[in-house]
Amino acid sequence: MTAKRQARFKSLRDSSKERIEHAALELFAKKGYGSTSISQIARAAGISKGLMYNYYKSKEALLEAIVQKSFEWGKEMFTAGVAQTEKPEDLLRYVVEASVAAVLEKPVFWKLMTSLAFQEEVLKAMAPEIEKLRKHNVALGNEIFTALGYTNPVEQALLFAASIDGMFFHYILSDGSYPLEGVKNLLIDKFCHPYKE
Amino acid sequence: MTAKRQARFKSLRDSSKERIEHAALELFAKKGYGSTSISQIARAAGISKGLMYNYYKSKEALLEAIVQKSFEWGKEMFTAGVAQTEKPEDLLRYVVEASVAAVLEKPVFWKLMTSLAFQEEVLKAMAPEIEKLRKHNVALGNEIFTALGYTNPVEQALLFAASIDGMFFHYILSDGSYPLEGVKNLLIDKFCHPYKE
Amino acid sequence: MTAKRQARFKSLRDSSKERIEHAALELFAKKGYGSTSISQIARAAGISKGLMYNYYKSKEALLEAIVQKSFEWGKEMFTAGVAQTEKPEDLLRYVVEASVAAVLEKPVFWKLMTSLAFQEEVLKAMAPEIEKLRKHNVALGNEIFTALGYTNPVEQALLFAASIDGMFFHYILSDGSYPLEGVKNLLIDKFCHPYKE
Amino acid sequence: MTAKRQARFKSLRDSSKERIEHAALELFAKKGYGSTSISQIARAAGISKGLMYNYYKSKEALLEAIVQKSFEWGKEMFTAGVAQTEKPEDLLRYVVEASVAAVLEKPVFWKLMTSLAFQEEVLKAMAPEIEKLRKHNVALGNEIFTALGYTNPVEQALLFAASIDGMFFHYILSDGSYPLEGVKNLLIDKFCHPYKE
DNA sequence: AATGAATGAGGCTTCATTCAT
């Protein structure tokens, strides 16, 4: 059964569709959506230029599919843990750890998502979903920092989110030399043990 | 007579250049460098397509000029205050306040600079200068947090920088609803008054 | 199956390439390389503007391909006869006859090659090959006229070459009324039967 | 008086108009008419781009003026001698010597004229005059070679003209190493002293 | 006479997309 499943998995991984998405993700993240051509993607994926249009209506549809998948994947990485965790300190810690784990596993996703945030024109189709996720996160942050006894949970949540994103931002652009572990621990500390004036 | 004529030409040039740079900055920041066309810039600047090439060798040269200017401007906003400030708490506070002031004054600059960080291909010409600035900032951060008596100045400096950038990141993408003031104050607090376990 | 498909593609390619090269040759020769636009070539070849770039990297690459082919073709027309001919009179005669045959068969080639000689900027890529051929011809001329017993073989060879090229020059520019046959015979006579003072 | 005339001459030589024509001639000859831009001419002439249009209606009008002048100049160099010379041998010799003198004095003129011969589109305006000159030359050649007692004066004249043009052709393209003097003498010999079988 | 800013058509080239096979 496992062999079968692996076979299916492998055929999925090696299918043309997967190779297209993989190549596109890499290139979009590296050079930007607008500066990546279908030819380049096809060459990187080892397929013909026309084949992409068997799977996606257009270049933008391809991008959307990739972003959608990365969203699903991101959600999966969180839901499990968030549901199981009760204590706010643990939840906060979990959010950080899970984010870090996600970024470490697929930094390219994160890079692409961030770079897309700067392209107003692109991805208007997904804007609602993104907005929804953002609101959800703000609410979650609020909850956590209220539970932690802060008097300014909104600001705490916003700075918390900013610190995480900023940390990833620097990590992604740093060519491997960033001490992510150390910064992450400091971040957890800073928000878990407030000095409570 | 010639002087008069030259003055006239200069003012013509300056006005056109300004309009071109202004339009380009807005569009590059809004839609990304690669997705902004010369036609669009010309239309937004109210000039003909060809005129840009009287002032800049190429689209990329235009970008470089803009980035260069924004750099100069950014440096100016900092140098004065940094030199005058002595106490580390004040310096840290100054860095935050000056950054916030800069971002509030010209958010588009910041947006452009950040979005360019995600376009490896573009702007290789300026990479050295950027790297230099980055190193300078890391060193400054180290200095400040050492002076503040932290045992882990490197992580503090990195998280500090990450928090600032992340805050701006969220602010820039937030369409005006971001409580920058509150988050800024919290940020200063968090790094100025360490809980010193 | 794949072989069949590939054969079909190849014939498609070949047909398009041929039409492009044919049209380009005609136009380059008629109006000059610099004054011929890709649009004109595409129109004359009955293809779209973009298609040329499936086959040639640039306008200049197209020119180079054409020149290269004409070179190969020219060489072929000579090598056979030169190798077989022994007596210097016959060789000289052969050179003239073969040149005339070549020019009569593809006058456009000759016109293009000559016009390119006046465009220093263009075709620097092929300069070495051209120089090589020139030197070869000078040496051959020297040989022939030495064998013919002339005391001034260098000048004879140079004037011989000049006469041939000049004759073609006038022929090409003459709109069909040039008595090439008569001039050719006179040329052979003049250089074969020296008056030997 | 001489001083005055020289001053006038100098001012003519240095006038903007002269400088424009000079620069244009050089550039047209070197890079071809189609590949020379008004900007380049203005830069080479040390004047502003617009000034050319004070003197010439268009780029093509400038070319025409240059060609016209070179024509006048060429005619002047011939008429005097042709009228004075009686004996056909001397006339033939004179034609060669005068041509060589002309080419040696202003090789650029010759280069330009020749290169223009390959641009059908350009200079249609001057075509009639060129044709007239050509016919005149053919007639003159005919006369000379008839007078010299040749039975085939037409072919002699055509080959004679071809040899001259071919010689110049090679000379112009040879970067200074061409033994023009020797070839010229041989040419005169070849056509003056026929072997008369 | 002279300048150079400004224009817009047109040149070369790239690219998303289509389609016959």
Add this chain to the structure above:
DNA sequence: GATGAATGAAGCCTCATTCAT
């Protein structure tokens, strides 16, 4: 599924030309 030839719109850039001064 898959190919790659073919298209044409659009991109960047150059250039002859105009015009206010």
